[in-house]
Amino acid sequence: MIRLFKGTSYDFVRHWRIAAGITAAFIALGLASFAFTGGPNYSIEFTGGTLMQLKFKSPPDVAAIRSTVESAGVAGAEITQYGEDTDYTVRAQDPAVVEEQAAGAEGVANRIQDALTQRFGADEVSVVRTEAVGPKVGAELRRGAVLALLITSLISLIYLAIRFDWRFGTAAVLSLGHDVLLTLAFIKLFDIEVSLTVVAAVLTVLGYSANDTIIIFDRTRENLRKFRKASLYDTLNRSINETLGRSVLTHATTLAATLALLFFAGQVLRPFSIVMAFGVVVAVFSSMYVATPLLLYIEHKYPRDSEDKNQRRSAEQTSGGSAAKTAGASKSRNPAAAR
Amino acid sequence: MANIRNRLFLIFGLVLVSVWALYPRTVIERVKRDGITVYDTVKRVPLKKGLDLQGGMHLTLEVDDSRQAVADVSDALDRSLKVIRQRIDEFGVAEPVVQKVGDDRIIVELPGIDDPERAQAVVSEAAFLQFQITDRTQALERVLPRLDAAAAAAGIGATGPAVGGDTARRVGVTALFGADSAAARADTLVAGTAASDSAADSAAIQTPQDGGLFSSNISLGQYPGQYIVRAEAYDNLVRALREPSVSAVIPPGKAIKWGAEPIDAGQGTTFYELYMLDARPIITGEYLIDARPMTDPTEGNLVQFTLNNEGGRRFRNETAKHLKENMAIVLDDRVMTAPTIQSAIGRNGQITLGGGTLQAAQDLALVLRAGALPVPLKITEVRNIGASLGQDSIDKGVTALAIAVALVIVIMIGYYRFAGVLAVAALALYVLYTLAVLAGFDAVITLPGLAGFVLSVGIAVDANVLIFERIREEIDAGKSMRLSIDEGFKQALSAIVDSGVTTILSGAVLYQYGSGPVRGFAVTLIAGIVASLFTALFVSRTFFMIWLQQTRGAKTLSI
Numbered sequence: 001m002i003r004l005f006k007g008t009s010y011d012f013v014r015h016w017r018i019a020a021g022i023t024a025a026f027i028a029l030g031l032a033s034f035a036f037t038g039g040p041n042y043s044i045e046f047t048g049g050t051l052m053q054l055k056f057k058s059p060p061d062v063a064a065i066r067s068t069v070e071s072a073g074v075a076g077a078e079i080t081q082y083g084e085d086t087d088y089t090v091r092a093q094d095p096a097v098v099e100e101q102a103a104g105a106e107g108v109a110n111r112i113q114d115a116l117t118q119r120f121g122a123d124e125v126s127v128v129r130t131e132a133v134g135p136k137v138g139a140e141l142r143r144g145a146v147l148a149l150l151i152t153s154l155i156s157l158i159y160l161a162i163r164f165d166w167r168f169g170t171a172a173v174l175s176l177g178h179d180v181l182l183t184l185a186f187i188k189l190f191d192i193e194v195s196l197t198v199v200a201a202v203l204t205v206l207g208y209s210a211n212d213t214i215i216i217f218d219r220t221r222e223n224l225r226k227f228r229k230a231s232l233y234d235t236l237n238r239s240i241n242e243t244l245g246r247s248v249l250t251h252a253t254t255l256a257a258t259l260a261l262l263f264f265a266g267q268v269l270r271p272f273s274i275v276m277a278f279g280v281v282v283a284v285f286s287s288m289y290v291a292t293p294l295l296l297y298i299e300h301k302y303p304r305d306s307e308d309k310n311q312r313r314s315a316e317q318t319s320g321g322s323a324a325k326t327a328g329a330s331k332s333r334n335p336a337a338a339r
Numbered sequence: 340m341a342n343i344r345n346r347l348f349l350i351f352g353l354v355l356v357s358v359w360a361l362y363p364r365t366v367i368e369r370v371k372r373d374g375i376t377v378y379d380t381v382k383r384v385p386l387k388k389g390l391d392l393q394g395g396m397h398l399t400l401e402v403d404d405s406r407q408a409v410a411d412v413s414d415a416l417d418r419s420l421k422v423i424r425q426r427i428d429e430f431g432v433a434e435p436v437v438q439k440v441g442d443d444r445i446i447v448e449l450p451g452i453d454d455p456e457r458a459q460a461v462v463s464e465a466a467f468l469q470f471q472i473t474d475r476t477q478a479l480e481r482v483l484p485r486l487d488a489a490a491a492a493a494g495i496g497a498t499g500p501a502v503g504g505d506t507a508r509r510v511g512v513t514a515l516f517g518a519d520s521a522a523a524r525a526d527t528l529v530a531g532t533a534a535s536d537s538a539a540d541s542a543a544i545q546t547p548q549d550g551g552l553f554s555s556n557i558s559l560g561q562y563p564g565q566y567i568v569r570a571e572a573y574d575n576l577v578r579a580l581r582e583p584s585v586s587a588v589i590p591p592g593k594a595i596k597w598g599a600e601p602i603d604a605g606q607g608t609t610f611y612e613l614y615m616l617d618a619r620p621i622i623t624g625e626y627l628i629d630a631r632p633m634t635d636p637t638e639g640n641l642v643q644f645t646l647n648n649e650g651g652r653r654f655r656n657e658t659a660k661h662l663k664e665n666m667a668i669v670l671d672d673r674v675m676t677a678p679t680i681q682s683a684i685g686r687n688g689q690i691t692l693g694g695g696t697l698q699a700a701q702d703l704a705l706v707l708r709a710g711a712l713p714v715p716l717k718i719t720e721v722r723n724i725g726a727s728l729g730q731d732s733i734d735k736g737v738t739a740l741a742i743a744v745a746l747v748i749v750i751m752i753g754y755y756r757f758a759g760v761l762a763v764a765a766l767a768l769y770v771l772y773t774l775a776v777l778a779g780f781d782a783v784i785t786l787p788g789l790a791g792f793v794l795s796v797g798i799a800v801d802a803n804v805l806i807f808e809r810i811r812e813e814i815d816a817g818k819s820m821r822l823s824i825d826e827g828f829k830q831a832l833s834a835i836v837d838s839g840v841t842t843i844l845s846g847a848v849l850y851q852y853g854s855g856p857v858r859g860f861a862v863t864l865i866a867g868i869v870a871s872l873f874t875a876l877f878v879s880r881t882f883f884m885i886w887l888q889q890t891r892g893a894k895t896l897s898i
Contacts, residue, residue, distance in 0.1 A: 003811075053728070103405065104717045106459050113456070128725035130455065137399065137720050148852040152845045159844060163837055196857045197787045200849060204791075204864070207845040208798070211838035215805070218834040246808045249754060250801040256746035257797025261790055265739035266732060269790050276794065 005244040012240045012288050013233060013296070019289035023182060030185020040188045043195035044131050046145075048101060048138035049093035050074075050108045053129035054116070059085045064119065072115035074108055083267050098135045105132040145199045149180060152203055156210055164217060167298045172213045175291035179209045179282050186278050192271050201272045205279030208254070212247065212287040217295070219243050232299050236292050247284065255280050343888060346881040354768065357775030361385070385778050389785035389859050392733050394726030395450035396458055401443060403717035413442040415714040420445060423462055426709040430461050444719070455723045457702060465671045465715045466706035468624030470654075471594070473564025473665040473677055474615040478593045479557075485588045487551020490579040495552060552579055557613065562665050564616065565677065570601065570609040594618040599673040614674050616667050621657035626650025630707035632700035633689070640700040641691045644707060651686030659683035670703075671715075736789040743793045744770075751800060755807055757897035761882040762803040765874040769799050772870040777863065785859030795867035801838070802875030805831040807898055820896055824883050832876070839872050 034040075044051045054065075062079060069077045069090055076094035081087065090112060097108055109132045116125050153176050160169035183202050187194060219239035227235060258280065262273035363384050390397050400423075402409050402416065409415050416439055423445065427435045436448035452458045556572035559565075568576060579585050580595060589595060598612030629645040646654055658666065658680050667677040668690050676691050692700055747766065752759035773792070777784065810827030818826065843865055850861035886896075 007815075103403075104463075106456075106463075106718045106721050109721065110456050110459075126725070127723075128728045130721060130723040132718075132721040134719040136401075144852045148848050151852075152848045155844045155848065156841055159841060196853065197790075197860070200787055200791075200853065200857050200860050203845050203849050204794070207842040210841045210845075211801070214837045214841065215834050218837060222830075242812070243808075245811075246801075246804050249750070249804045249808075250798070253747045253750050253800050253804075254794070254797040256750060257743040257794050260739045260743035260746060261793050263739075264735060264742055265790060265793070266735040268732065268786060269736075272787065272790055 003245070005241070005248060008241045008244060009237070010241060011237055013237050013292055016289050016293040019285065020293070023178065023285070023290070026189075027178075027181045027185050030181070030188050033185075033188050040184070041191055041193045042142075043193050043198075044091070044093065044133050044138075045196050046138050046142050046194065047093050048098040048105075048133045048135040049091070050097060050101070050105075050112070050133075051092075051129075051131040052090045052109060052112060052127055053082060054088045054090065055126050055128050056086045056088070056120070057124050060088070060120065060125070062088070065090070065116075068115050068119040069112055071119075072111045074112060077112075098138075101132065101134045102136070105134040105137075108132065141196065145196075148199070148203065149206075152206055153177065153180075156206075160214070164221065165304070167295060167302065167304070168217050168221070171291050171295035171298055172210060172217065174294050175213060175286045176206055176210060178290045179206055179286050182282055182286070183275065183278065187275065190274070192274060195271065197269070197272045198275055201275040201279065204276065205282060208279055209283035209286055212283040213291040215243050215246065216240055216287050216292070220295075232296060236296065240288055240292070251280050251284060343881065343884050346877070346884070350768070350878055350881060354771065357771045360775040360778045361771075386774065387781060387783045388729075388733075389783045389788070389856060390448055390450060390722070390729075391724050391786045391856055392729045392784065392789070393450055394724050394729040395448065396452045396455050396724075397720070397722040398447040398449075398459065398462055398718055399440075399720035400445045400447065400463060400716045401719050403715040405717075409714050412714075413439075416443070416445055418713040419716060422710050422712050423447060426461055426706055429705050429709060430458065432458075445716070451726060452723070455721070457698070459718060459721065461702055461706060463716050463718050464706050465712045466624070466703075466709075467671055467711040468627065468707060469620035469669040470622050470657075471596075471616040471618075471620050471667045471669055472661050473562065473667055474593055474617060475563040475664060477563070478590045479566065479595070479615040482588050482590060483554045483557070484551070486553040486579075486585060489582070489585040489588050490552040493579065493582040493584055495575055495579045495582070552576065560612065562677075562679070564614055564665060564667075566613040566615070567602075568611045568613050570611065573601075573611050576613075592618050596667065596669055596672060596674050599670070599675050612674065614667055614677065616669070616674075620669070621661075621666070622646070622650060622654050624707060624711050626653070627707055627710075630704040632697060632704045634697055634700075635691075638691045640695050640697050641689050642700050642704045642707065643687065643689045644704075646686045646688075648686070654688070655683045655685045732786050733789075736786065736793070740789070740793045740796070743796050747796055747800060751803075755898055758807050758810075761879060761886075762800060762807070764882065765803060765879045766796070766800060768878055769867075769870050769874040770796070772874065773863070773867050776866040776870060780862075780866075782862045782866070783859050784863070785856040787856045788859030788863040791860040791863040792867065795864065795871070799867060799871040799874070802831075802835045802871055803879055805834055806875060806879065810896075810898055814896070814898075821887055824887065824896075828876070828880055828883075835872065835875065839868050842868050 062081075065079050065088060066077070069079065069092075074092050074094075074097060076097070077090050077092040079088060079090050082089045092108055092112070101108060109127075109130050113127050113130075116127075153173055156176060157169055157173040160172050164172075180202065183205055186192075187198070187202075192198065216236075216239050219242055220236055223230070223235045223239050223242075224232070227238070230238070255277065258273055258276045261269055262277060265273065361384060363382050365380050365382050400419075402412050420437060420439055424435075424437045427437060427447070427449065432449045432452065434450055436446070438446055440446050447462055449458055552572070552575060556569055556576065558567045560567050577597075586595075594616050596614045596616055598614065601609045601611050603609055626646045626649060627644050628647045628650075631643050633641050633643050635641055661680055662682065663679060665677045665679050667674045669675070670690075678691075690703070692703070695703075744766075748763050751762045751766075755762060773795070776782075782788075806827050809831045810823050813823035813826045813830075814820070816823075846861045846864040846868070850858055850865070853861055
């Protein structure tokens with residue numbers, strides 16, 4: 001019988017400063033990248049424009065494709081190999097192209113297709129995928145994506161506030177905010193194309209990370225009732241340790257499914273899979289090192305004295321709270337956590 | 340142990356229902372055979388594949404208000420919906436979707452389309468047919484100077500200012516293909532007034548005239564009301580005619596329309612036709628009751644149409660009044676042909692297509708039969724995926740699913756041994772139930788949906804993992820097997836429900852906001868979580884109860 005991490009008592013929360021440093025640095029790097037090189041690489045769906053996936057009989061000359069697309073009057077198109085050496089995509093996202101598609105989205109794609117057929121012959125090249133989006137649709141989708149992120153966070157906040165205590169809910173939602181920033185920084189730094197599917201991946205990451213936080217908080221809530229004398233700091237550590245086995249197993253199976261997608265499900269789903277794989281890391285990290293210290297901080301600022309005064313002495317409250325602030329210095333290990 | 344029997348009864352009942360829901364069944368659907376669409380019975384698993392998996396075209400259409408203001412967009416779209424449905428029915432597509440989304444758009448989904456360009460045209464062509472008599476009063480010639488002036492004032496000009504020259508410049512329309520009549524007026528050129536763009540520049544260089552945009556580029560055609568325009572000036576003239584100040588100059592009761600196709604005059608030169616017409620159509624396409632494509636040895640491909648009785652009577656009266664005049668057949672504001680009326684025409688007529696293919700004639704006949712769109716529509720979004728690419732996506736997605744399931748089985752059984760086997764059995768039911776829910780709700784499986792399903796296999800075991808870990812803890816605390824299992828399920832419940840609900844909520848947001856493929860993702864996500872809650876909390880529980888009963892309270896559990 002394999003038992004991983006049985007009865008462990010690692011002091012996870014102690015390292016929150018290092019963790020905060022790493023995540024802050026990563027996010028800062030991402031934000032700097034946003035500031036200097038502009039927004040992320042949006043897909044056609046969001047910017048408007050035309051994307052065509054071409055399949056050739058034999059490997060074509062890229063320069064010939066480019067000159068053909070240009071001869072069709074489409075400037076600034078990006079031509080890239082996609083998978084095999086007979087597959088290419090033509091991506092026309094130039095503002096002029098987008099503007100032209102305001103009058104009718106299909107025009108540019110039809111022109112490119114006609115020009116390609118004329119140049120290479122109908123037998124040699126076929127268009128296997130076309131996406132053409134007018135500017136208005138793109139703008140609406142961008143708004144919708146932002147709105148969806150906000151609504152998800154808000155609904156999570158309300159639900160967690162009802163199910164838990166507002167302190168837990170706030171800590172969980174703030175850590176969700178952190179997850180969004182971290183994932184966006186990842187997307188930007190690794191130049192992942194932001195499509196609707198990637199937005200779906202980000203929302204899934206949020207849900208998955210919220211799950212992980214809920215599991216730990218659920219255990220914390222239970223342990224707070226069980227060990228009334230223990231500080232919140234120690235209780236959080238105990239809870240993380242107790243749920244460690246579950247975390248390892250669940251993350252392993254999720255990562256297995258994600259990697260199966262990444263390596264076997266083809267090019268179209270690759271951005272989704274990459275973001276999801278990163279999401280597993282985000283979930284582990286943020287539930288341990290973001291949600292937990294945040295809860296300690298909130299608890300310190302707004303101690304639950306009124307409702308729990310008779311249950312927990314306020315002296316412990318402060319010691320628990322100050323432990324968060326001086327966590328780096330306090331080397332206190334929780335003896336109760338080691339069975 | 341009636342309790343266990345009832346539980347098993349429910350589980351197997353649901354398995355039966357699921358198998359029934361997923362069993363390949365015979366459905367009547369439209370299929371394409373040898374190029375024609377027929378109704379046929381097909382046997383297939385009732386899981387609906389999205390366009391990105393089966394191949395096909397998705398179109399989003401909106402009202403094109405660049406040409407005319409539309410008061411009640413929603414109502415206009417409702418009426419358009421009927422016309423589009425009828426056209427698509429005649430075009431022949433298996434299981435098309437035509438629906439209004441919100442108040443301002445129509446989406447059209449056409450699975451298995453092999454000629455997307457043609458399908459786009461059939462869907463979005465307004466097909467507004469009018470018959471208008473060409474102008475015989477030289478209306479255009481008379482307003483040319485004022486048109487020039489208005490164009491110049493609007494900043495579109497071949498050259499020169501329009502001030503003070505009106506009386507001096509008696510600009511005549513030059514003969515066909517324009518003799519140079521400009522040299523004599525070269526003195527009216529004002530230095531420094533640069534032509535506004537290159538098209539006008541090249542026009543000015545080839546035929547150096549100082550006349551305005553209209554007078555220098557328009558020549559007489561073969562009969563009154565028809566004019567010829569140089570290709571170089573076409574863009575500028577189109578732009579000028581869109582200016583309200585320019586179109587205001589056109590005499591009341593008259594209308595300017597372009598020809599449908601540019602004319603190739605040989606030697607690399609092309610020309611466009613421009614028509615001055617009586618604004619009032621003698622008849623419109625609303626009286627049309629039938630239209631058929633034809634091929635005529637002399638006239639090429641054409642569409643023959645039949646009007647109803649009232650239309651035929653009107654048509655006969657009007658054409659009799661205009662004998663020997665030319666009647667322009669105007670489709671969507673473009674003049675297709677303008678034949679001379681030799682004798683009064685009754686209920687039957689024809690539209691020649693010039694160089695058009697027989698397929699173009701077929702499509703035109705089709706849209707004319709289905710009727711005109713009440714408002715012009717434009718395409719705002721096109722997604723087209725080839726059938727082979729869709730099949731490729733399915734193959735790869737299924738491979739990924741198989742590998743994900745295999746990995747999860749290895750991890751679960753490797754780690755939890757006997758309990759892992761129970762979890763895998765629950766996972767198998769999970770897969771079955773989820774697919775059945777998707778089939779039952781007639782949900783569409785898309786590529787992101789497939790990805791969501793693969794992912795959910797990894798996440799679905801979480802509930803079981805939570806329970807197993809909890810049982811282990813209770814065993815460690817020295818409790819009996821039976822109590823440990825009871826406690827394990829009880830204690831894990833709140834975490835499982837909370838995490839399930841938050842995921843369902845984010846799935847619901849995604850469904851609400853997402854379109855097409857992403858919606859498919861949200862649906863599989865939600866269906867997966869519901870199935871996972873049930874299999875973990877109910878099915879696994881039953882398995883454990885059976886195990887406890889069989890072993891009569893064994894002292895050890897392989898978990």
